[in-house]
Amino acid sequence: MALEKYNQKRDFTKTKEPKGIKKDSDGALRFVVQKHAASHLHYDFRLEIDGVLVSWAVPKGPSSDHEVKRLAMHVEDHPMDYIDFEGTIPEGEYGGGTVMVWDIGTYHAEGNDDISKDNLTMKKQLKQKSVKVVLNGSKLKGSYHLFSIGADGKQWLLMKGNDRFADGKPFNELSILTKRDFDAIAKGHHVWERTQKSATKKIVPVKKSERKEEEKMDHSAQADGAFSADDLAEAVKIKSFPDEWRPQLATLTDAAFDNEDWIFEHKYDGYRALVQIHNKKATLVSRNGLKFNSKYPEIARTLDGTPQDMILDGEIVVEDTKGKSNFQWLQQYGDYPEKGTLKFYAFDVLYFQGYDLRNLGLLLRKKILKAILPKAKNIIYSEHTTTLGTKAFEKAANEGGEGIIAKKSDSTYQTDKRSRDWLKVKTNKQQEMVIGGFTDPQGGRKGIGALLCGYYDGNDLVYAGKVGSGFTEPILEDLRRKLDRISRKSAPFSTVPKEKNAHWVSPKLIAQLKFSEFTDTGNMRHPVFLGLRADKDPKEIKMEQPLVVTEKATQKGSPVTAKSSAASGKSRVEFSNLDKIFWPKEKITKGDVIDYYRSVSEYILPYLKDRPQSLRRTPDGIKSEGFFQKDVAGKVPKWVKTRKIKSDSAEESVEWLICNDEETLLFMANWGCIELNPWSSRVGSLNNPDYIIFDLDPKGAPMKSIIRTAHKVKETLDLLKVPAYIKTSGGNGLHVFIPVLPKYTYEQTRQFSHLVSQMVHRDLPEITSLERLPAKRQGKVYLDFLQNGRGKTMASIYSLRPREGAGVSTPLDWEEVNDALDLKAFNIKTIPERLQQKGDLWAHFFDDAIDLKSILNKI
CATH class of the missing domain: 2.40.50.140 (Nucleic acid-binding proteins)
Incomplete structure (x- = not known):
């Protein structure tokens, strides 16, 4: 890219960034990685090639793990003088935010020992869109590879080469030049000046009074060295105080367990509350946003005056003289305050001094919490134990406690969501x-x-x-x-x-x-x-049944499984032949299918609700093709919801099954519905779908063609400013979905799908096809826009597929859609664990619904 683009984006009267002037490359080539706290925190990976810094923005930064691949977006070239730029770009300017020199050093082209040939070799690699270098930095050492994954050359992947430096260890997140964090750089106490003759810098020492101010936050936070600014390296700096956040909730499980990857806390019998401390004023907020200050003013008064802004998560309780909480006393506290002692137990911290801590691991958050928690008799840090959950549960039971909460020790905080990273085990x-x-x-x-x-x-x-x-x-x-x-x-x-x-x-x-x-x-x-x-x-208020059933207690591995016994709890479903083999090779049974759908019910049901189901029944497993059933009149229990719908071709109405709850979902699984096929529209707006489908059907095409086609679809939709959600088909293909407001006909949505498909085919004629006849499109990716039709169905998100491997139609992050994508990795055994780690990647799908007419007006 030319430096003209770099210069055009910047007003050099407002920013201290260097102007873009190309220089000759001589001697050892240099590289720099700059950490940039702009609108989104990212890392800029820059290589000197032919007198400029060729640059990629890497959202998650480089890794030292050979197995980890990072998305890297190719951006405009930067001038060589940018190589040691560290400071703050003013707000309102392009890239406004703080820039840190995270690592710097020299490099050479992999496999080349002649420095004089490095620049020519790198120009060739860049043209071929496959870059392999050996870095000699302070943090990054050894082989690193960059290769393009998009047709437009913008999307690349960055990965560590497999050498002795691929140790998977984390990096120090401070500036490699000044050992400062973002706050210190932003305060500008160190003035950096480039000399006329060299790239050396001089540091203007900070005055003692200024240094004390700079270290003020660290000193208040560390509490005798409990944590430092390094611990906040992965936290996100946000501008406004987030008073709209609500607590993460725990999922009920059936029994305690032991596991070294989990911690165990006391389950308090009180009111859950977030404590928001902002401008030295404390506000107690319930899980639903109710204010508790007037009800429990002593807690608020104790925390008023706290100098640091923070949000604490915990429980308000009233305890007797033996330390046992009493929920009735808490409820009557305003009338009978003498009955017990009011306390707030803090077990998590979400926010501190401008930093969003939710993305940090639980143990690190608890470390920070213990350091910053104001010292008071009625404000108490909630202690925890590790590994031995059964012992913690027995202790709670013996003391008459309510139970324990099990939490995955490295889990992030999931605001306003019931998570399986937090499990509650009740003594009664x-x-x-x-x-x-x-x-x-x-x-x-x-x-x-x-x-x-x-x-x-x-x-x-x-x-x-x-x-x-x-x-x-x-x-x-x-x-x-x-x-x-x-x-x-x-x-x-x-x-x-x-x-x-x-x-x-x-x-x-x-x-x-x-x-x-x-x-x-x-x-x-x-x-x-x-x-x-x-x-x-x-x-x-619903019937609370265990959604997670523990496996036999172990010291290693996953302590729980999303698998739930099909017979646990009261159910109207009468299960049968649970040991019947559905997948002979994998030895997967009908009972396993029922357990899978129970484990993912909370995730799949939002995509099934109020949609007629075209039932694909395979009661003998994958050894037979099975059959489709639409009319269920007189064949399902009375409690199963149905809807009579007249199809376009039939003269009489057909009674379709509607799956709105877990029991109906399990009934379908017991009926042999391995695969679930909902309509694209809902009852109440059956002629108006609420999503558009792009089915990328390979028909013998190689995986790299499917990947390339998917990214071209996204690129096309990005140009139209249309959200694109991607999932695996559960077989050999990929599906791209667009959420749309349900006020347009199937014909209109199909026309839009056809239009976009034509745009994709125009750019990729050698690997894609719009031909309907399979014989005319062998080896090409078929852009099947005809899936958008009334009554036409496709495997639902999180649906199993009745084919070898027990694949699941699984939502993906776009950065996962690369040459390393393995479709077989998404199956009945891996998806429950993936959901625990990632949650529902399509959780905001229907919130992003577009107005199709406004989009078409732009074309």
Whole structure:
């Protein structure tokens, strides 16, 4: 790239960056890696070639691990004088932000020992879009490879060569020249001057008073050396205080386990809260955004005046003299503060002094938390143990505690999400229930006799029994006052309980209960009232069943599996032939399929909800082709939701199955539906799809052609400013999806898909085809735009495929779409673990829906 582009992007009256002037390359070639805190933190990898610094932006930075490949975006060339630029580019200017010289040194072309030929060799490598160099820096040493993966030459991959320096160790993240972090560089206490004759620099020493100010944050944070600025190297600096964040939630599991990769904390019986400290003012916020300051002012007052901004995650509890928490006392604390001691247990930190810490590992966050936590009797750091979860659970049970929380020690913080990196193990069964009514008191009792409670299943409030114990007289009278204010004439439950003289109320209050077990009819046995909850929405209250079942306790490897027993919990599905072999070679059974779909239900159901299902049934496994079934009239249980729809060709309506919940999903799996095929539109807008499909069908084409075609599709959609989501087909191809507002017809979406496919084929005629006949497109990637049609279906995201290998149609990061992509790696055995690590990569898919008309107007 010419330096003209570099100069055009910069106003040199406002930035101290050097002007772009090409220089002759002589002697050993040089390289630099600059860490750049612009709008997005990234690393700039620059190689001297023919008198300029040829540059790539590497979002995640170089790695010393030979197996790790980093996306590198080819950007404009930079002048040689940029090689030691370290400082701040003003906001509003191109690349505004702080620049650090992360590493610097010399290099030569791999396989070439003649320095005089290095520049010519590098020019050839660059033209061939495959660069192999040997670096001699302070951090980066040995072989590194860069190769293009996109037709336009913009997208490359950077990887470490397999040599003795490929040790996988992390790098020091401070400036290689000044040992400073971004904050120190941004403050500008060191003034850098380039001399006329050489590339040496001089450092103007900082005054003691200035140095004290520069070190102020580090000193307050380190707390006797507990952590330093190095620990914040991977944290992201953000401009505004994030008061909209909400806590990460834990997933229920069935039993404790031992594992060296997990830590175990006490499960507190209180109110979950984030403490937001901003401008020396503390605000207590519930998991749903309610303010707790007026309810528990002592906690807020204790933390008011804290000089550093931070967000802490923890639990508000009231403890007795033995340190045991009591939820009822907490709920009644405003009226009876003398009953116990109010405390806040802090177990995580999300934000500190302008830094977003959520992407740091859990143990590092806890290290920072322990260092910065204000010292007070009622503000307590939540200790943890490692490895021995069963022992921690036994201790909690012996002390009458509620249980433990297991957390993966290297996990990041997932705001406002229920994660399988955090698991809760309860010593007794507890459940929140919505109050839908009550009975009259009997004998000398006042207030109420029993609460009539239930939980939500979709929009239905399902009755789960009555609760008549756990009340004191003041609680009974207080409950009666609250219930009378929300009285109604009709029962809110989907099935009205047969209780004489019952009083009905609007389902607005939530009771925290404990009980021994559920009966066969779905009612609680021996329920006890613990208190009311004001920190949750009643619509959130559902039957809580273990979504994770532990394996036999181990010291190594994954402690839990997303696999859940098909028979665990009460279910309307009657499972059969669970040991039947579906994949003979892999020895995968029907029960394994059911367990897989249970483990991914929370991820797959959003993509199935309200969509008619074209059922591909393979009850004998992959040894047969199976058959498609659309009409399920009279063939499925009454509780399975269906919808009569008249197809374009049939005269009579067909009754299609609708999968909106886990039980229906498991019913389909038990019915032999290895593969799930939903419509592209939903009930209520059946003629208007909410996504557009690009099916990249290989038909014998090599993998590199599929990869190249996928990136061309993305490049084309990027030009149109259209979001592109990619997934594996579960077989040999790839699918690219576009979310679209459901107000356009299938014909309109198919036309758009055809238009984009024509643009892709125009640029890649040698490897792609729009021919429908297979004989005319052998060896080419078929751009199948015809998949966009009413009633046409394709394997859902996270769907298994009934073919050898038990592949799964899996969402990908675009940076994973490269020459190293192995489609066989995404299968029934690997996806649950991948979901634990990455979550749903398409989580915001429907939020990104485009208005097709506005896009077409731009073309």
